[in-house]
Amino acid sequence: MKKKVLAMSLAVVLSCAQVMVVNADTIDEVQRQKEQTSSQLAGTEAQIDALESKKNQLTSEINELDAKLVKTIAYVNELKDSISEKEAEIENTKTKLAAAEADRDQQYSDMKRRIQYLYENGGNGAWATVLLEDGNISSMLSSVKQTQELYDYDQNALEDYISVVQQVADLAEQLETEKADLVSMEAEQEEEQKNLENILSEKKATSADYDNQIASAEQKAAQYQSLIEQQNTKIKELVAEQQRQQEEAARQQAAAEEAARQTTTRSNANSTAGTSSNSRGTSNENSGSRGSSSNSTPAQTNTGGSGNTSTGKTGGSGSKDQGSASTGSATGSAIVSYACNFIGNPYVWGGESLTNGADCSGFIKSVYAHFGYSLPRTSGALRSAGRGVSYAEAQPGDIICYEGHVAIYMGGGQIVHASNSAPYPQGGIKVSSNAAYRTILAVRRVI
16 A cells, blocks of 8 residues: 555655646747847848848939939920020011111112113213203213112122121021031930939839838848737746656655655554554463563564654655755765766756766756756756855855756856757757856856
C-alpha cells in the first residue's frame, strides 16, 4: 500500500512537470514568433524610411521642374505678347507703305502730266516763238529757268517718295523677320513646356506610387505591431496559466505527500500494535518470569522508536525528491566553474544534456543536479526557486530570470547560459558579458 501511494504521488508530480514543460515550450515558441515579428517590423520600418527618402528626393526634383515650367510658361506668354506687338507694328507699317506708295504714284502721275504739258507747249519752236513775239530774251530765259526748277522739284519729290517707300518696305521686311524669329522661339519654348509637363507627370505618378508603397508598408507595420501586442498578451496568458499549473501541481504534490505520510503512519501504527500483541503473548506464556517480562518492555519501546525513526527518514526523503529546489551541497563559484566546462556545446530545444545539447532551463537544471539540487524544469518555474535577491546583491551561482529565458550569474556582470540555436559563439552554451542585456524579472538564490 505504501509503495502504491508513493508511486501515485510520483506519477502526479511527473505529469505536472510535463504539463509545465509544454507550457514553457509554448511560451518560448511565442517569444520566438514575437522576435521574428519584431524583425519583420524593423525591416518594414527600414523600407518605409527608404521610400520616404526616395519620395523626398523626387519631391525636390518635382519642385525644381515646377519652377522651371513656370518660367517657361511665363517666357512663352511673353513671346506671345511680343509676337502680337510685332504683328501690330507690321500692320501699321503695311498701312504706311500703302500710303507711301500712293504718294509716290501720285507724284509720278503729276510729274508726267507736267512734263507732257511742257513738251506740248514748250520745246525749241515754242521758245523761238516766245522770243520773236516778245522780243525779250530775259523773259524767255526766266521761263526756261522756271521750267527747269519745276522739273527738278518733281524729280527730287519723286526720288523722296521712292526712298520713303523703300524704307517702309525694308521696315516691313525687318518686322516680318523679327516676327518669324519670335514664332520660332515660341515653338521651342512650347516644346520645352510640353517636355517639362510630361516629365512632371511621370515623376508625380512615381511619387504617387511611392505614396501607395509607403501606405502599404505602414499598414503592414501596423499589422506587425498589432501582432506583437497580441503575442505579448498571449505570453502573459501563458505565463499566468503556467503559474496556475505550478500552483495546482504544488497543491497536488502536497496532497500526495500528505496521503503518503498518513499511509506510512497507519502502517507503522499497525506494525507497532502487532508487535505489542506478540510481546504480551510471550509474556503470558512465560508468566513465571517477571524478569523476562521486564526485558520485553524495553524491546517494545525500541521497536516503536525504530518505527518512528523510519517514518522520519521517509518523510525527509519525500520532501527532498518532491521540492521545487531540494538542498544540495556546493558553492556559487563551484556552480559557475562546473557550468563553464560545457561552453561551446550546442543549444537543443527541450534538451537537458550538458554535452549533447540543452535549452536554457535544461542547462541550469542539469548543472545544479550535479551538486544534488533538484530544480524546476521550466524558465517560468525557476522564478520561484530558492529565495529572491536584487540584481545589485547578485552573487556567482545565482539564477538570473528573464522573460522566457534563464542564466547563471558568474559575477562582474557576466552570465553563462544556453542561448539560441545559432552556431557557437552566437548560440549554444556560452558566456555573455552583459547580464542586463534584457529586462531582468528576478534573481533567485538556491545555494
